[in-house]
Structure formats: structure tokens, C-alpha cells
Amino acid sequence: MSQSTVNIRGSIEATSGDELSPRAGGNSLRIEGVSKTFVDSERVVEALRPVDLVIQPGEFVCFLGPSGCGKSTLLSIIAGLEQASGGNIFVNDKEVQGPGTDRILLFQEAALFPWLDVQKNVEFGLRQAGMPGKQRAEIARHYLNTVNLNGFEHSYPHQLSGGMRQRAAIARALAIDPEILLMDEPFGALDAFTRDKLHAQVEAIWRETRKTILFVTHNVREAVALGDRVIVFAPRPGRIIRDFPIDLPRPRSLEDYQLVDKAAEILQVLRSEMEKQEQEEEVGSTVH
Numbered sequence: 001m002s003q004s005t006v007n008i009r010g011s012i013e014a015t016s017g018d019e020l021s022p023r024a025g026g027n028s029l030r031i032e033g034v035s036k037t038f039v040d041s042e043r044v045v046e047a048l049r050p051v052d053l054v055i056q057p058g059e060f061v062c063f064l065g066p067s068g069c070g071k072s073t074l075l076s077i078i079a080g081l082e083q084a085s086g087g088n089i090f091v092n093d094k095e096v097q098g099p100g101t102d103r104i105l106l107f108q109e110a111a112l113f114p115w116l117d118v119q120k121n122v123e124f125g126l127r128q129a130g131m132p133g134k135q136r137a138e139i140a141r142h143y144l145n146t147v148n149l150n151g152f153e154h155s156y157p158h159q160l161s162g163g164m165r166q167r168a169a170i171a172r173a174l175a176i177d178p179e180i181l182l183m184d185e186p187f188g189a190l191d192a193f194t195r196d197k198l199h200a201q202v203e204a205i206w207r208e209t210r211k212t213i214l215f216v217t218h219n220v221r222e223a224v225a226l227g228d229r230v231i232v233f234a235p236r237p238g239r240i241i242r243d244f245p246i247d248l249p250r251p252r253s254l255e256d257y258q259l260v261d262k263a264a265e266i267l268q269v270l271r272s273e274m275e276k277q278e279q280e281e282e283v284g285s286t287v288h
């Protein structure tokens, strides 16, 4: 059965089955000693201790950790929206200097324009890039089809469910043809059933496009269900404590016993790290 991929230059290429399109595929990412300290008039927050990480083209990597461990900060730095206090980020060996259409950040709340219908939302980036209307419409239709939103082209965001809005946001991101998708708890606000369906869709999109995906979550099973790797962060200050390769066969079920076991193993590492930290903080507070 043939599939197709589309890029921002407006061409649609047929690919067959699981084979990768020559144009498909994400970029590599190298994070070297990236740290972040927020300083304002009231306090200094060390959000991120130096992070070193290499991500291969087309890898699906999940960042997992408790609230406040710097996951979103790192994603924003990779997106070029936040400046690191130290270190550098390289995409395909080229240093990141700011935002770019090669890296698209998706948030928990799908940031659609409420005054534009779904089709126009998906076309937005292409219009900004100066693409003619016919081509824009063709690409938007392709990606609305990819996320199963055909029939909703002329609906407005307020007329859609949370899951549909998030799918529209994914279609809009894909339409720009970024090499790296940065997803910051994209399904955090959705019910478990919708989440499950979207996991399957995101995985299918990843299989088709082989974009590099960085996916932030608090949910251990979600991370194990989706990731080739699960990078575990600990808070105060945020830092990477473990990098778990996940080699379970895909597609993965949240109920699969191997997945549940792996999630339990990761949770145990996270728990013991947090307990260790609490003990250190208690000792620190009695010493002073």
C-alpha cells in the first residue's frame, strides 16, 4: 500500500509501506553542557544543571520527570525561545541561534488561532512562507487527513474537542515540515481514552515521517509506550539521572506486561532519587 509525504516546498512524494521517503527524516540534536539559571529581582533559580545529550536523526525521545525539573526549560532552549545560561545546542552540527521552522514546539494547550477555521490554521505557516493558495490547501488537506480531521476543515477551534484541537495543532506543525517536533506534555489535559488514541496516531505519524521527536511527560507509562529512549530528570536543580533505552516491539499497549514492568523499574529509580534528595535537604536544613 502506498503512503505519501509532503514537504513545505509543496511536493507530495509516494513511499511504500514502512520504507522511508528520501525526504522524510529528522535531524540530529547535540546538547552540550546546556544549563539554565533564572535570575530576577527576588530569587535565583537553578533550573537546569549542565545537560549533555546526543539524539539521533529520527529518534523518539521522551523526557520524564516531576514538576519543576527543567524539562520545559530544556525544550524551550532547544526551540530557541529561551537562551541557555551555558552550553550549546547543535542541530545537524549547526549551532542553534534562535527559533526556526526546523524545530516546532507544541504545548499542552493547542495554540490555534480562534478566529481561523481548522484549514486556515493548518495553512497559516505555509501562508507566512509565501506558498500559493492551491499548494497550501493541498498540503493542509494531506495533514488533516493524517490526523483524521477530514470533514472538520471549516470548524473553528471552539467547536472541537480538546483531542481534536491537539490533532489540528499537530497537523499545523507537520505542514511546516519541521525536522524536529518538540512536544511539551501535548496530551496532559486530555482524558485517558483520547490520550491512548493520540499515542497511536503520533506513533503512526512518526513511523511515516521519521521526524525526530522530543516528548515531555510526567507519565511513566506514556513515556515507555512512545519512546525509543526515556530520559529521566530529577529536580532541584534539574538534571538528567538516567537514560533508559526502550526496545519493546511497536505498537505498544499500555497494558502490556513488559511495558508495565519497564515503567515500574523507571518509577523506582525516580522515587529513590527523590527520596535521596529529600533526605539530603533534611540534613541540610538541620545542619544550618
Ligand SMILES: Nc1ncnc2c1ncn2[C@@H]1O[C@H](COP(=O)(O)OP(=O)(O)OP(=O)(O)O)[C@@H](O)[C@H]1O
Binding pocket: 038, 039, 045, 046, 047, 065, 066, 067, 068, 069, 070, 071, 072, 073, 074, 218, 238
Ligand atoms: N521564566 C522563569 N523565571 C523564573 N523561574 C522559572 C522560569 N521558568 C521556569 N522557571 C523555574 O525553573 C524550574 C524548572 O521549570 P520547568 O517549567 O522547566 O520545569 P518542568 O519540569 O517543565 O515542570 P512542569 O512539568 O511542571 O512543567 C522551576 O523551578 C520553575 O519555577
